[in-house]
Amino acid sequence: MPDSPSDERADDAYGAPYDLAVIGAGCAGLTGAVTASELGLSVALLDTSGQVGGQFYRTPAPALGAVRPEALHHDWSAFADLRRRLEASAVVHLAGHHVWTVARGSEGDTEWVVHAVTGVDGCGERPVRVRARTVLLATGASERQLPFPGWTLPGVVGAGGAQAMLKSGLVLPGRRVVVAGSGPLLLAVASSLAAAGARVPAVVEASGYLGYARRPGALAANPHKLAEALVHGAALLRHGVRLRTRSAVTRVHGTARVEAVTVSRVDRDWRPVQGTGRRIACDALAVGHGLVPQTELATSLGCATRRTPDGTYALELDGLQETSVPGLWAAGETGGIGGAQLARTEGAIAGTAAAARVLGQPALTRSRRVRELRRRRDRMRAFADTMAAAHVPGPGWVQWLNDATDVCRCEEVTAGAIREAVADYGARDARTVKLLTRAGMGWCQGRMCGAAVACLAAGPGAASVPPSPERRPLAVPVPLGVLGALDPDEADGPVS
Amino acid sequence: MARDRSPAELVGAAPEDPFEISFDGRTLTALPGQSVAAALWSAGILAWRTTRHGGRARGAFCGIGQCYDCLATINDRPNRRACLVPARPGDTITTQEGHGHAGLAV
Numbered sequence: 227m228p229d230s231p232s233d234e235r236a237d238d239a240y241g242a243p244y245d246l247a248v249i250g251a252g253c254a255g256l257t258g259a260v261t262a263s264e265l266g267l268s269v270a271l272l273d274t275s276g277q278v279g280g281q282f283y284r285t286p287a288p289a290l291g292a293v294r295p296e297a298l299h300h301d302w303s304a305f306a307d308l309r310r311r312l313e314a315s316a317v318v319h320l321a322g323h324h325v326w327t328v329a330r331g332s333e334g335d336t337e338w339v340v341h342a343v344t345g346v347d348g349c350g351e352r353p354v355r356v357r358a359r360t361v362l363l364a365t366g367a368s369e370r371q372l373p374f375p376g377w378t379l380p381g382v383v384g385a386g387g388a389q390a391m392l393k394s395g396l397v398l399p400g401r402r403v404v405v406a407g408s409g410p411l412l413l414a415v416a417s418s419l420a421a422a423g424a425r426v427p428a429v430v431e432a433s434g435y436l437g438y439a440r441r442p443g444a445l446a447a448n449p450h451k452l453a454e455a456l457v458h459g460a461a462l463l464r465h466g467v468r469l470r471t472r473s474a475v476t477r478v479h480g481t482a483r484v485e486a487v488t489v490s491r492v493d494r495d496w497r498p499v500q501g502t503g504r505r506i507a508c509d510a511l512a513v514g515h516g517l518v519p520q521t522e523l524a525t526s527l528g529c530a531t532r533r534t535p536d537g538t539y540a541l542e543l544d545g546l547q548e549t550s551v552p553g554l555w556a557a558g559e560t561g562g563i564g565g566a567q568l569a570r571t572e573g574a575i576a577g578t579a580a581a582a583r584v585l586g587q588p589a590l591t592r593s594r595r596v597r598e599l600r601r602r603r604d605r606m607r608a609f610a611d612t613m614a615a616a617h618v619p620g621p622g623w624v625q626w627l628n629d630a631t632d633v634c635r636c637e638e639v640t641a642g643a644i645r646e647a648v649a650d651y652g653a654r655d656a657r658t659v660k661l662l663t664r665a666g667m668g669w670c671q672g673r674m675c676g677a678a679v680a681c682l683a684a685g686p687g688a689a690s691v692p693p694s695p696e697r698r699p700l701a702v703p704v705p706l707g708v709l710g711a712l713d714p715d716e717a718d719g720p721v722s
Numbered sequence: 723m724a725r726d727r728s729p730a731e732l733v734g735a736a737p738e739d740p741f742e743i744s745f746d747g748r749t750l751t752a753l754p755g756q757s758v759a760a761a762l763w764s765a766g767i768l769a770w771r772t773t774r775h776g777g778r779a780r781g782a783f784c785g786i787g788q789c790y791d792c793l794a795t796i797n798d799r800p801n802r803r804a805c806l807v808p809a810r811p812g813d814t815i816t817t818q819e820g821h822g823h824a825g826l827a828v
């Protein structure tokens with residue numbers, strides 16, 4: 227695998243068009259890239275990160291010298307295998323590339339231009355373009371956050387974020403960490419934090435786990451998921467971690483940093499039950515309410531989306547992972563949250579399908595192997611839907627808020643200001659609230675507050691979820707100079 | 723399992739030699755390969771930015787480059803995402819006060 231730090235990458239990496247550009251080097255993108263390359267395509271694999279693996283296989287930087295990185299991961303051998311295939315392949319790995327948009331090239335749907343800025347945090351300010359005949363979007367997910375009083379206090383961190391910081395930097399946000407929110411990721415996070423030496427006094431889950439029992443078929447068909455749950459369950463027991471279901475953190479206490487949290491019982495709709503609050507001492511809180519597919523690159527090209535059972539939007543895909551825009555495929559969390567194993571399966575299907583298209587060999591997609599992959603995918607998707615339905619946020623979560631709670635962390639817009647925009651100025655959707663209050667207009671472009679603002683905008687009694695998929699013009703904020711340097715008439719020409 | 727184990731022990735880390743960085747004039751030790759945010763966390767520091775309006779303390783939140791809450795001034799350059807930028811020997815990190823958008827098309 228030709229590989230070099232992004233900033234020193236030879237300019238010929240950006241020259242001739244690739245057969246396939248893969249955006250995202252997590253389970254899905256990595257599998258898609260090596261599969262297509264092994265079938266004979268020229269492939270560029272772009273990722274913001276310096277290392278492959280994505281969120282699940284996030285690994286410490288080599289300089290940290292971890293001899294047992296697998297201690298923080300399940301299913302390590304699958305990743306080792308992917309890395310081996312990548313090394314052996316001709317895939318051009320473009321690390322440190324933050325893709326901010328994908329545009330149609332001069333040939334319409336048969337040529338795409340992938341625009342990226344380089345550097346560890348995209349501040350290298352070197353705009354680059356990669357041209358490709360087909361594109362695989364494998365950008366993964368971000369964590370869904372719902373606000374509550376005190377959630378901006380230092381020491382409150384995303385659950386997936388705590389996991390990511392632990393896996394990559396070998397650090398913990400505190401010594402006594404409560405894990406809270408909703409979704410299966412919480413169990414994984416709690417067991418790694420505990421294994422790494424943190425005390426986890428409680429895992430606080432707003433839903434019950436009965437939702438799974440209502441769909442026993444999907445569970446029985448996915449024994450690996452059961453095994454995974456048992457592994458986490460056993461680890462949690464061993465570390466004396468208590469799982470409290472139908473409960474939520476309704477307040478964080480502390481002045482300079484987290485000192486304690488109040489955990490309250492919630493009803494089926496996630497409404498806090500009066501008088502049930504109990505204080506738990508801790509110095510950090512890791513919180514998240516499920517994951518949201520990152521689909522901006524695709525939706526700005528007009529790709530159709532579907533509503534998922536937990537109220538987010540994922541890309542609408544056909545049986546071979548192609549989006550509604552021909553030539554653009556998607557795999558992994560972009561097509562709906564489903565975990566690492568599903569992401570790998572979908573990556574393999576998408577990589578094969580892109581190769582079949584480019585090589586003009588449709589028979590590639592009718593092999594026994596692809597049929598088996600598709601069966602596996604369908605089974606895992608069914609389970610993912612069960613899981614999503616079991617953790618859909620109840621509309622009562624808005625009662626966790628008081629008027630002074632910041633909802634938009636970037637612009638410091640409070641729940642009170644948003645309610646005022648809704649009640650007094652008649653705002654009914656996130657876009658109007660944004661114009662009136664600046665909620666969602668900050669650096670993160672509404673990634674952290676989008677779900678919450680949409681719920682509040684929809685008003686009391688409305689569905690608990692946003693009415694429309696988010697549209698952000700740029701997938702990552704880019705320096706103004708980069709936009710200025712773009713020549714619209716030269717979308718397929720070399721940069722600078 | 724031992725209660726007092728550390729993340730580094732768990733993965734059997736044998737890092738290259740640690741080095742010094744400074745945070746608001748205080749000297750800290752960082753490990754090669756750690757992000758600035760990770761180095762600050764391991765020194766027990768959770769906040770290195772104050773917000774523009776309320777002046778409230780913030781640090782890393784999403785941990786993966788998406789929330790921009792971890793912005794820090796690193797070697798005099800503001801608005802760097804500390805969760806993404808690797809710590810380097812001699813780095814000077816300062817608490818970033820206020821101002822946000824400068825020069826960004828968000």
Ligand SMILES: Cc1cc2nc3c(=O)[nH]c(=O)nc-3n(C[C@H](O)[C@H](O)[C@H](O)COP(=O)(O)OP(=O)(O)OC[C@H]3O[C@@H](n4cnc5c(N)ncnc54)[C@H](O)[C@@H]3O)c2cc1C
Pocket residue numbers: 249250251252253254255272273274275279280281282283323324325326364365366367368369385386387389390411414415517520557558559560564565566569701702784786
């Ligand atoms: C913070 C976080 C932590 C998680 N931790 C776990 C865990 O511990 N256990 C678990 O089972 N699941 C975890 N998940 C769920 C995880 O997303 C899936 O299990 C699995 O990693 C999905 O694989 P994927 O390839 O679809 O996406 P990912 O693994 O997320 O890979 C997507 C890749 O795309 C890259 N990318 C995104 N946008 C761009 C862009 N604009 N330009 C360039 N590159 C881009 C990202 O850097 C990333 O490497 C986590 C999710 C998140 C968000």
Ligand code: FES
Pocket residue numbers: 781782783784785786787788789790791792793803804805806
């Ligand atoms: S912690 Fe969210 S961007 Fe760094």
